[in-house]
Structure formats: structure tokens, C-alpha cells
Amino acid sequence: MVRLSPSRLHDSLRGPALGSIGFLNEVMSRYPDAISFAPGAPHPGFADDLDVQRCIDRFLDHLVRYEGHTPEQARLRLYEYGPSRGLINGLISEALRRDQGIDAPPDTVVVTVGAQEAMLLTLRALFRPADGDLLAVANPCFVGITGAAGLLDIPVVGVDETDTGIDLEGLAAACRRARAAGQRIRACYVASDFSNPGGGRMSLECRRQLLKTAEREDLLVLEDNTYGFTAEQGRELPSLKALDTGRRVIHIGTFAKVCFPGARVGYVVADQPLAGQDRLLADELAALKTAVTVNTSPLSQAVIGGMLLEHGGSLAKLSRGKAELYRRNLAQLVNTLDRTLTGRVPPGVGWSRPSGGFFVRMHLPVPADVELLEISAAEYGVLWTPMAQFYLDGRGDSQLRLSCSYLDPDQIETGVQRLATFLDKEIGQ
Known part of the structure; x- marks a missing residue:
């Protein structure tokens, strides 16, 4: 044996x-x-009041009434593999625009198996460790992103998290050290609101300065917004993606906390265009997904879509x-x-x-x-x-x-x- x-x-x-x-x-x-x-x-x-069948029926009705499917076609959408990019991209796009001021057309959104797959796909697409690419993370950091980097053999550099967000001077210093060693910080992962595990929240000024640092150092920002919904009403801060005018931010979200984790539905907004091509980073992530999970469960997406529709398409209301x-x-x-x-x-x-x-x-x-x-x-x-x-x-x-x-x-x-x-x-x- x-x-x-x-x-x-x-x-x-x-x-x-x-x-x-x-x-x-x-x-x-x-x-x-x-x-x-x-x-x-x-x-x-x-979970006590969750009616999965009602949510699925609500989403099927949406497919028939607003997307032009026959009832039979709508049912088949849930029983077949489905597109790797996702089925509820339009609903997510509208919710992000309405609730967070994020302009994310449906073709920039990829629906994933939780936020964890979004992280894995994004890291796989962006990083070439053999060329000296490094991932910077706020320290302490969520083990999901460092675990995904470990699976892909991506070296990780820690940058201290302060009371008002990531240490921007520390990030710039890490970029300088990487260049001196013939490497580069390709991207920086942060949780802008109430991070896991530190619990810190990035100030508005730190958010703006982080985007300026990303532009100056030519790096991307991976924004995890899992806990932003817990902010007190009237004290919300704009996400990094809502402030992003240079398409430096890749925005990762999940329905685990606002709906239920068993659905395993997350998403990533990747609107970065590829130079010399009529393609977006989202297209590359969708292509990679076909080799990882093929697609996110259409039934799970239908449940999440139905929950969104029952709340007027609003994540905030949900x-x-x-x-x-x-x-x-x-x-x-x-x-x-x-x-x-x-x-x-x-x-x-x-x-x-x-x-x-x-x-x-x-x-x-x-x-x-x-x-x-x-x-x-x-x-x-x-x-x-x-x-x-x-x-x-x-x-x-x-x-x-x-x-x-x-x-x-x-x-x-x-x-x-x-x-x-x-x-x-x-x-x-």
C-alpha cells in the first residue's frame, strides 16, 4: 500500500x-x-424565517417577467450548469449602484462560490510569483486571503493596521524594499470596514490616501467589504470602490453574512481593462472559474436573487x-x-x-x-x-x-x- x-x-x-x-x-x-x-x-x-422555495419562485418570476424567458426556460436556467460569470450579475450590479454608489455594470461582476473563491481567482489571475510579484496585506489579516496566497505560492508582506486603516507610510516603504530587491508589490489586500480579526475601520482620509498611494506605486487594491453593512445608519463611509476613479480597486463581497452562508455565494467586481484587448479582468476571472468550480450553483444564486428582489433589489434593506x-x-x-x-x-x-x-x-x-x-x-x-x-x-x-x-x-x-x-x-x- x-x-x-x-x-x-x-x-x-x-x-x-x-x-x-x-x-x-x-x-x-x-x-x-x-x-x-x-x-x-x-x-x-x-435561518428561522428563511423560505428557500419562496425565494426561488420569486427569482423565477423575475426571469419570466423581466428577462424574457418562458417558465420552462427559467426552470432550466436553475437545473443546468449555467454561465461561469453568473446568473444574478444584473441584480448585484443594481444593488451596488443603489446602496453603495459603485458603478459596476453586470459584465464587470463575476459571481463566485463565496468570497473565498473570489480571492483565489483574483490572486491566480494577477500574480506571477516567478516574476517577483508580492501581495501586501494589512497585519493582522484574515486567514482566507493569506491561505489562498499560500495555495498559489504567492509571497505575502505584512503592513501594520492602525486605528484609522493601513499604515500608508509602511505600505510605501514595503514597495520601496520590494523594488530594491528586484520585486514589486502587485496588490494590497484590505478590509476597509471593521476588519477581521482586528476590527479596525479605515477613515475617509485614509481611503483617499490609499488610492493615491496605489496610483503612485502602481499597485492594485483588493477590497474586502464583508462587514461594511454593520455600520450605523448615517455613519456609513464610501467604499474604496465607490471612490475609485482610476480602476485601481477590485471589490470583493459576499452574501454569507447578509443572507446565509450555506448558499456559498459571493462576487467580485473587476472592471480593469486589459491593454490592447477588448476584455476586462472580469472576463479572465470567469475563464479561470471554468477550471475551478465551472459555475456557482444556479439554485443558490436563485435563492440570493429572490432575497434581493423581495427587498426591492437593495442590499441595504436586506x-x-x-x-x-x-x-x-x-x-x-x-x-x-x-x-x-x-x-x-x-x-x-x-x-x-x-x-x-x-x-x-x-x-x-x-x-x-x-x-x-x-x-x-x-x-x-x-x-x-x-x-x-x-x-x-x-x-x-x-x-x-x-x-x-x-x-x-x-x-x-x-x-x-x-x-x-x-x-x-x-x-x-
């Missing part, structure tokens, strides 16, 4: 992100009664109720931490106070590693996520991430009480 040598398998299989995710899943399964601040998943209660719950949960978490931990926890313990998103970052005076997490779960019944896996440079080992999205207020209250006991007895000693 053949036995494969681990050393002959791809290096990405031994990356810290995959190991950490597997460990977290394993710990959660062993301690099902623990309050878990670990998963950044949507609240399960939103996500409003969910955003209110997540803002409530975030406020509950921060306020409970303030009320419960202030004056009680040992010196060196602190936490962030983000204005949106799913995550609060906590600092400890000791390593927040998997051994400490095991103690927290086994003896105190509370789970969290170590932050070290999100850093590229060895920092973050004394930080942890608390997610509030999956919990109810009473669970948050109980979880913080358990966390306080854990900190007092384990860290205090």
Missing part, C-alpha cells in the same frame, strides 16, 4: 492557519456546553435587520466587558471598542495560546480565538479575538462572566 510522504505535499497544508482552524473546531466539539466567542458566523436565528442585531450584540459585548472586567482583571488586560463588525480584540499580559484556550474551555466553559494565527510576523501571541455574532445577549453576559473568572484565576496568578 502506498504511503505519501508529508514532506512531498504542498507546504500550505502545514500552514498555521489550517492547523489553528482545525484545533478550534476540535475544541468546540469537545466542549459543546462552553460559551463560544470563537466563530465569526452569522446568527443562527436568521441587511438592515441583521445589522441591527449585530450592533446590539457588539454593544452588549463591549458594555459587559466594561462593566464586568474594569477594576477586576489583572494589569495588562485590555480590549478594543469597535463601532461595527463582529469582533473585539483583547490584550493579555501572557501568551494567549492554544494551551491557555484549552484551560479556558475545560475549566471555565468559555472559548475564544488566539490572535497569533492572524499575524505574519510573530506578534499577536498575547492577544485573543472575541466574536459576538453567533450569540444571544444572555449568552454574551454569561460568557463574559466566565471570562472574568478565567482571567482573574488564571492570569491574575
